[in-house]
Each structure stands twice: as structure tokens, then as C-alpha cells.
Amino acid sequence: MGAMQQWLREQSTVRARRGTVRNTTARNTTVRNAAAGDSAARDTLLDLASNDYLGLSIDPRLQAAAIDAIGRFGTGARASRVVTGTQPVHAELEAELCRLTGQPAALAFSSGYAANLGILTALGGPGTLIVRDEHCHASLIDGARLSRSPVEVFTHGDLAALDRLLASRSQPRAVVVVESIYSVLGDAADLRETARICAKHDTLLVVDEAHGIGVAGGGRGAVHAAGLAGAEHVVLTATLSKALGAQGGAALGPAALRAHLVNTARSFIFDTGLAPAAAAAAAEACRIIAADPSLAQAVLGNAAIIAHVCGIEQAAGAVQSVPVGRAEDAAQLAVRLEEAGVLVGCFRPPSVPDGISRLRLTARADLAPEQVWHAAGLVAGMVAALEAGTPVPVGGIDAAMHLGRVGAR
Numbered sequence: 001m002g003a004m005q006q007w008l009r010e011q012s013t014v015r016a017r018r019g020t021v022r023n024t025t026a027r028n029t030t031v032r033n034a035a036a037g038d039s040a041a042r043d044t045l046l047d048l049a050s051n052d053y054l055g056l057s058i059d060p061r062l063q064a065a066a067i068d069a070i071g072r073f074g075t076g077a078r079a080s081r082v083v084t085g086t087q088p089v090h091a092e093l094e095a096e097l098c099r100l101t102g103q104p105a106a107l108a109f110s111s112g113y114a115a116n117l118g119i120l121t122a123l124g125g126p127g128t129l130i131v132r133d134e135h136c137h138a139s140l141i142d143g144a145r146l147s148r149s150p151v152e153v154f155t156h157g158d159l160a161a162l163d164r165l166l167a168s169r170s171q172p173r174a175v176v177v178v179e180s181i182y183s184v185l186g187d188a189a190d191l192r193e194t195a196r197i198c199a200k201h202d203t204l205l206v207v208d209e210a211h212g213i214g215v216a217g218g219g220r221g222a223v224h225a226a227g228l229a230g231a232e233h234v235v236l237t238a239t240l241s242k243a244l245g246a247q248g249g250a251a252l253g254p255a256a257l258r259a260h261l262v263n264t265a266r267s268f269i270f271d272t273g274l275a276p277a278a279a280a281a282a283a284e285a286c287r288i289i290a291a292d293p294s295l296a297q298a299v300l301g302n303a304a305i306i307a308h309v310c311g312i313e314q315a316a317g318a319v320q321s322v323p324v325g326r327a328e329d330a331a332q333l334a335v336r337l338e339e340a341g342v343l344v345g346c347f348r349p350p351s352v353p354d355g356i357s358r359l360r361l362t363a364r365a366d367l368a369p370e371q372v373w374h375a376a377g378l379v380a381g382m383v384a385a386l387e388a389g390t391p392v393p394v395g396g397i398d399a400a401m402h403l404g405r406v407g408a409r
């Protein structure tokens with residue numbers, strides 16, 4: 001066996017021992033059909049693991065917009081946006097993103113990951129210090145690394161530490177990177193105070209709104225809710241693949257930032273443009289969210305139920321995170337819950353910054369509160385049994401699915 005093959009085998013054994021094996025198994029999670037009374041959907045899982053916070057990925061209005069865009073522009077963008085890949089649907093999407101978030105200009109990328117790589121590499125370099133919160137998403141960490149900037153990391157949420165780092169910098173420019181709602185723990189950044197510190201030190205603040213848009217501020221995001229939309233020193237990135245129910249990403253801020261990204265962001269220039277169907281679906285999602293703040297309220301209402309039933313403090317966004325402890329226990333509970341009909345996320349090291357493994361439960365606007373009560377109850381029961389060392393209860397989600405059929409939006 002070659003050295004590489006040997007190493008791959010060893011790595012696989014280590015993952016299995018640590019309980020950190022990931023897989024790409026397809027799952028049948030068409031919950032909306034079950035909620036609508038489709039008996040063929042009886043066997044589907046109740047999905048509390050996805051990021052489709054508003055249930056828009058299966059909304060007929062988004063599907064119609066995507067199909068129409070395919071008819072008009074084709075199934076692919078065919079080239080980089082700076083060659084021939086820009087279609088009118090990209091301009092439409094960027095305008096809708098601006099309208100939703102209150103930002104002056106937007107640039108769509110092919111993913112949120114690409115947007116984060118693009119903005120940090122385009123703003124960074126030896127003359128720019130990048131200072132980021134320790135809980136930042138992998139795409140922000142990678143963007144900072146790739147930028148060739150000096151990088152400082154501050155303890156999660158420690159704004160006094162941020163202030164000190166900026167005060168002692170030697171670089172002429174600095175960029176601070178935070179998430180509006182953090183992806184694992186679901187807690188919110190103090191954006192007003194962070195922006196104030198950034199202004200004091202003549203620093204640009206980049207806020208990743210991946211988990212904020214569609215959920216915070218009635219759907220317009222946490223930057224808008226903090227009264228910072230349009231502030232010259234606050235820019236944001238977004239994904240189109242969570243609350244917006246589509247695929248892709250964006251960077252938003254002043255027109256000068258957009259122009260700089262078009263000309264220098266490698267993950268924009270050397271990447272095929274966002275597929276027209278995804279752009280059209282996301283544009284439609286922006287219109288729906290802007291017109292209906294009750295969607296965001298429904299997410300937070302269901303999040304409150306999960307937090308209450310599981311006995312945890314409610315996190316700021318859709319994602320509620322239930323500490324379990326050992327990675328193997330978290331993985332085992334996720335499997336048992338799936339057997340019982342509920343799909344939950346499972347965060348294990350190295351994804352969890354503090355090393356405590358967690359079940360990750362996502363509140364969705366399109367689930368009936370009764371469904372969420374039942375599913376969260378199942379989770380709470382299993383976690384309690386694990387903690388007490390008693391047998392983990394077996395039982396299905398049928399009752400919840402039934403109630404869902406009656407009561408889902």
C-alpha cells in the first residue's frame with residue numbers, strides 16, 4: 001500500500017475512534033408535504049437540521065421564479081461575471097438585496113463561502129490588519145488566511161480585547177470581522193458597540209449576516225436592526241442558501257466596495273457567475289421577506305419553544321444548540337433521533353469552538369408550533385435519559401407529524 005493510501009486508512013480509523021465521521025447520505029425530508037396532509041410523506045423526517053429557516057426553498061413562488069429564469073437565461077451563467085456571465089437577473093438580485101438590507105450596493109457571488117473569501121482577500125494584504133472573533137465561520141478564517149494580512153483573533157465577544165488590539169496596531173488599515181448571529185452557538189454580536197469601536201479606530205467592520213438575514217430585524221438582518229445600514233464603515237456578507245432558500249452569496253456596502261470587489265476579488269473574477277435560477281429564486285425570497293416580517297417572527301417563536309422544552313437559554317437566531325458533552329454521545333443521540341423521525345444537526349470538535357459537542361436544532365417558520373413542541377420534547381427526553389444514565393427512550397414522531405398535518409402554515 002502506498003504512503004498516501006496508508007495515511008488515508010489511518011485518518012479514517014482516527015475519525016471513527018473520535019466519533020467525528022461525517023457522511024453525505026441523502027435524507028428524505030420533504031416535511032411540507034407531510035404537513036399538507038400527503039400520506040405518502042408519512043415516512044419523511046421532520047427536519048430540524050437544515051438552514052432553510054423560512055421554508056422558502058420549497059416555496060412555489062421561488063420555484064416559479066427559478067424556472068422562469070432558466071427559460072430566459074439558461075441553466076448556467078456560462079462564464080465569469082466579468083466576461084459574459086452577468087445577466088439581468090444578477091442586477092435584479094443585487095437590487096433586491098439592497099432593498100431588503102438597506103445597503104447602497106451589492107455584489108452576488110456563487111456562494112457565501114466565496115463572498116467571504118472574496119471580501120477578505122480583496123481588502124486584506126500586508127498593510128491591513130484583520131482582527132476577527134474566535135467563533136468566526138471557516139470561510140472567514142480561510143479568507144483572512146488567504147489575504148496575507150497579519151491576523152489577530154480576539155476571545156469570543158470580548159470587545160475590550162478588540163479595542164486594545166486596534167489601539168496597538170501598526171498597520172495603516174484594519175478590518176474587523178464578526179458574525180451578526182454566530183453559526184454554532186447562535187448568539188448575537190453586539191453590533192452597535194463593535195461598530196462604535198471600529199469607528200473610533202478608523203476601521204472597517206465586516207459583518208457576516210449568514211444567520212441574520214431573514215431572521216433578525218424582521219428579516220432585514222441584524223445590521224439593519226442595529227441602525228447601521230448604510231454606515232460607511234460597516235459592510236456585510238450574506239449567503240443566499242439559508243433563509244433565502246436558494247444558493248449563492250453576496251457582499252454588500254458602499255458602491256466603492258462593490259467596484260473594488262469586481263476588480264480584485266479572485267473568488268468573484270475567477271469563478272463562473274451565480275446560476276440564473278438561484279439568483280432569481282433569491283431575488284424573489286428578498287421580496288417575500290421584505291413584505292412579510294411575520295416569517296421572521298415565526299422562526300423566533302419556534303426557537304423559543306425549542307429553548308423552553310430543552311431547558312436552554314434561547315439563542316438569538318433560528319439555531320438552538322443543546323449541549324451534550326462527548327462527541328460519541330452527541331452522534332449517538334442524533335442517530336436515535338433520526339430513527340425516531342427527527343433530523344437534528346450534530347456539532348462535534350473541531351466544529352465547536354469550546355469543545356463541547358452539541359445537538360443543533362433549527363427553528364423553521366414553516367413548522368407548526370405543535371410539531372416543534374413534540375420534536376423538542378423527544379430531544380429533551382433523550383438528552384435527559386443520557387444525562388441520568390437511563391435507557392434512551394424509543395418512540396416516534398408520528399404524533400408530531402399528525403399535528404403538523406393539521407396545523408402547519
Ligand SMILES: Cc1ncc(COP(=O)(O)O)c(C=O)c1O
Nearest residue numbers: 111112113137183210239241248
Ligand atoms: C456564518 C457563515 N458564513 C458563511 C457560510 C457559507 O455560506 P454558503 O453555504 O453559501 O457557502 C456559512 C454557511 O455555511 C455560515 O454559517
